[in-house]
Amino acid sequence: MSTDQTQNLTDGMHIIVDALKKNGIDTIYGVVGIPVTDMARHAQAEGIRYIGFRHEQSAGNAAAISGYLTQKPGICLTVSAPGFLNGMVALANATTNGFPMIQISGSSDRAIIDLQQGDYEELDQMNTAKPFVKASYRVNKPEDLGIALARAIRASISGRPGGVYLDLTTEVLAAVMDKDEADKTIFTVEDPAPRQLPAPESVDKALKLLAAAKRPLIILGKGAAYAQADESIRQFIETTGIPYLPMSMAKGLLPDDHPQSAAAARSHALSNADVVVLMGARLNWLLDHGKGKHWSTETQFIQLDIEPTEIDSNRPIAAPIVGDIYSSIEALLAGLKSTPVKSPNDWMAGIDDIKKVNSEKMAAKLNTDTSPLNYFNALRAIRDVLVDHKDVYVVNEGANTLDNGRNIIDMYKPRQRLDCGTWGVMGIGMGYAVGAAVTSGKPVVAIEGDSAFGFSGMEIETICRYKLPVTILIFNNGGIYRGDGVNLHGDSDPCPTVFMKGARYDKMIEAFGGIGYNATTPDEIQQALKAGLTSGQPTLINVVIDPAVGTESGHIGNLNPKSVVKN
Numbered sequence: 001m002s003t004d005q006t007q008n009l010t011d012g013m014h015i016i017v018d019a020l021k022k023n024g025i026d027t028i029y030g031v032v033g034i035p036v037t038d039m040a041r042h043a044q045a046e047g048i049r050y051i052g053f054r055h056e057q058s059a060g061n062a063a064a065i066s067g068y069l070t071q072k073p074g075i076c077l078t079v080s081a082p083g084f085l086n087g088m089v090a091l092a093n094a095t096t097n098g099f100p101m102i103q104i105s106g107s108s109d110r111a112i113i114d115l116q117q118g119d120y121e122e123l124d125q126m127n128t129a130k131p132f133v134k135a136s137y138r139v140n141k142p143e144d145l146g147i148a149l150a151r152a153i154r155a156s157i158s159g160r161p162g163g164v165y166l167d168l169t170t171e172v173l174a175a176v177m178d179k180d181e182a183d184k185t186i187f188t189v190e191d192p193a194p195r196q197l198p199a200p201e202s203v204d205k206a207l208k209l210l211a212a213a214k215r216p217l218i219i220l221g222k223g224a225a226y227a228q229a230d231e232s233i234r235q236f237i238e239t240t241g242i243p244y245l246p247m248s249m250a251k252g253l254l255p256d257d258h259p260q261s262a263a264a265a266r267s268h269a270l271s272n273a274d275v276v277v278l279m280g281a282r283l284n285w286l287l288d289h290g291k292g293k294h295w296s297t298e299t300q301f302i303q304l305d306i307e308p309t310e311i312d313s314n315r316p317i318a319a320p321i322v323g324d325i326y327s328s329i330e331a332l333l334a335g336l337k338s339t340p341v342k343s344p345n346d347w348m349a350g351i352d353d354i355k356k357v358n359s360e361k362m363a364a365k366l367n368t369d370t371s372p373l374n375y376f377n378a379l380r381a382i383r384d385v386l387v388d389h390k391d392v393y394v395v396n397e398g399a400n401t402l403d404n405g406r407n408i409i410d411m412y413k414p415r416q417r418l419d420c421g422t423w424g425v426m427g428i429g430m431g432y433a434v435g436a437a438v439t440s441g442k443p444v445v446a447i448e449g450d451s452a453f454g455f456s457g458m459e460i461e462t463i464c465r466y467k468l469p470v471t472i473l474i475f476n477n478g479g480i481y482r483g484d485g486v487n488l489h490g491d492s493d494p495c496p497t498v499f500m501k502g503a504r505y506d507k508m509i510e511a512f513g514g515i516g517y518n519a520t521t522p523d524e525i526q527q528a529l530k531a532g533l534t535s536g537q538p539t540l541i542n543v544v545i546d547p548a549v550g551t552e553s554g555h556i557g558n559l560n561p562k563s564v565v566k567n
């Protein structure tokens with residue numbers, strides 16, 4: 001091919017990068033290799049920030065959480081087969097949680113794969129992905145790359161957000177076409193997540209039910225947080241005076257010290273409410289499916305959700321409002337003029353009484369001074385530092401570390417608590433920390449169980465390499481749930497969840513130029529955490545926790561199968 005003929009040519013890997021740029025994608029998280037390395041190089045050369053990870057699952061988690069924070073799909077780039085599969089855990093978790101994310105993976109030769117002739121990293125990735133994503137597309141022609149990306153963007157953020165898989169074959173990445181012709185095939189997606197307004201009659205019905213309620217309760221879910229309708233939600237809650245419960249990632253939508261928060265009286269509020277409004281929250285296992293001891297069979301439900309099939313998932317919903325949260329809340333606010341709603345004062349007063357009793361009980365646990373530390377006094381030490389750093393993003397995973405962290409670490413701003421979410425998955429920690437730090441530019445504090453940290457711990461090198469302002473506190477109790485070898489039956493046999501004694505995780509980060517601390521007292525935790533926040537340097541604090549104080553599976557031990565057969 002003569003020089004002038006190559007003058008105006010482009011190829012698949014350049015076209016997809018141009019399409020990403022045209023749609024405002026400014027960051028790609030990934031692990032490169034055959035056949036996507038040159039695509040990443042080109043993206044970087046074109047000004048897209050490429051963040052290189054040590055494992056695709058963490059790259060995917062970073063992409064997913066950046067989608068949750070920005071309402072634009074986070075992009076994860078992987079190689080074929082094993083790299084694709086490593087990313088799939090994060091992609092499936094994104095779909096489960098409703099986080100918009102696109103995983104782009106290279107794939108091997110279609111003809112060889114389809115005849116199962118044994119290609120390098122042979123796998124039918126498009127079909128493998130289908131059960132775990134909102135949509136799964138494969139591109140075979142360079143002129144289709146623009147429309148394929150557009151479809152992936154729209155599928156990931158319209159309706160209930162989620163994961164989308166985009167398969168780029170080796171052939172299409174190398175396929176050549178005329179540049180001018182290629183430019184005609186890429187475009188900016190128009191209104192990829194259109195507002196979905198609720199039916200006026202559904203809003204009226206909900207307001208009439210609320211107006212008659214004696215003990216109304218609002219449950220805020222991460223769907224409400226994702227919607228970025230913060231001011232409208234606050235206005236509705238404060239205008240009606242209805243008490244509310246934030247689910248873990250909705251903490252901070254209103255500050256946790258807000259007078260209408262019922263969090264410290266959760267069981268009382270759930271079991272006594274007569275009308276419950278689910279706002280971007282599923283009535284799933286995290287809410288005991290709306291059944292059992294925390295719920296009354298008399299409770300009536302109002303549900304605000306963008307996904308129509310979520311309605312009636314577990315309990316009949318008396319007043320469904322299907323639409324995007326912002327449009328639905330705005331419609332409810334407008335409806336208050338004709339149907340005023342005011343939560344009875346005695347209901348909130350009763351909740352306040354319970355809050356007072358429970359807060360005193362919790363304070364007694366928090367203000368102990370034990371050696372070694374336990375979860376309560378360690379978390380109280382962290383809480384009392386973070387109250388002066390309300391911009392910090394908090395990442396939290398583990399069992400006891402997560403369950404106690406959720407109740408003790410107060411949040412004051414929306415979308416700043418990032419945790420194991422709907423699946424209760426371990427391993428989100430370092431990926432979420434990188435994604436939050438890169439996306440927001442703000443400091444991140446990751447509060448990690450020692451087992452949970454182990455799933456993504458190698459990414460501390462990634463954190464140090466990009467010099468991200470991340471401080472990691474590892475609650476080192478020497479094991480999964482506990483470190484003393486006592487199992488949930490109270491038998492002192494070395495159960496299969498114990499790690500080595502005296503591990504010093506703080507030494508790990510020093511290998512990559514980060515700053516490590518070992519903390520055995522609340523004061524040492526606070527000094528180290530303040531130093532990490534002040535320096536903005538990657539910091540790891542090994543918090544030594546009493547190995548005997550955890551409970552197996554934290555607060556969800558009841559989900560374990562009960563064996564009736566003696567060993």
Ligand SMILES: Cc1ncc(Cn2c(C)c(CCOP(=O)(O)OP(=O)(O)O)sc2=O)c(N)n1
Nearest residue numbers: 398399400401425426449450451452479480481
């Ligand atoms: C991917 C994955 N693997 C395993 C588990 C099971 N699991 C595991 C392994 C947990 C770790 C608990 O230990 P930790 O050290 O992180 O926290 P605590 O010791 O403070 O409870 S919590 C939990 O549900 C999981 N949820 N997700």
Ligand SMILES: Nc1ncnc2c1ncn2[C@@H]1O[C@H](COP(=O)(O)OP(=O)(O)O)[C@@H](O)[C@H]1O
Nearest residue numbers: 160221222223227247280281282306307324325
């Ligand atoms: N913009 C939005 N408007 C309305 N509903 C939304 C929006 N984004 C997500 N959702 C819904 O919010 C719900 C989130 O529920 P869930 O993940 O269970 O929250 P949580 O775990 O915090 O209770 C999902 O059913 C999802 O369809």
Ligand SMILES: [Mg+2]
Nearest residue numbers: 450451479481
């Ligand atoms: Mg542990």
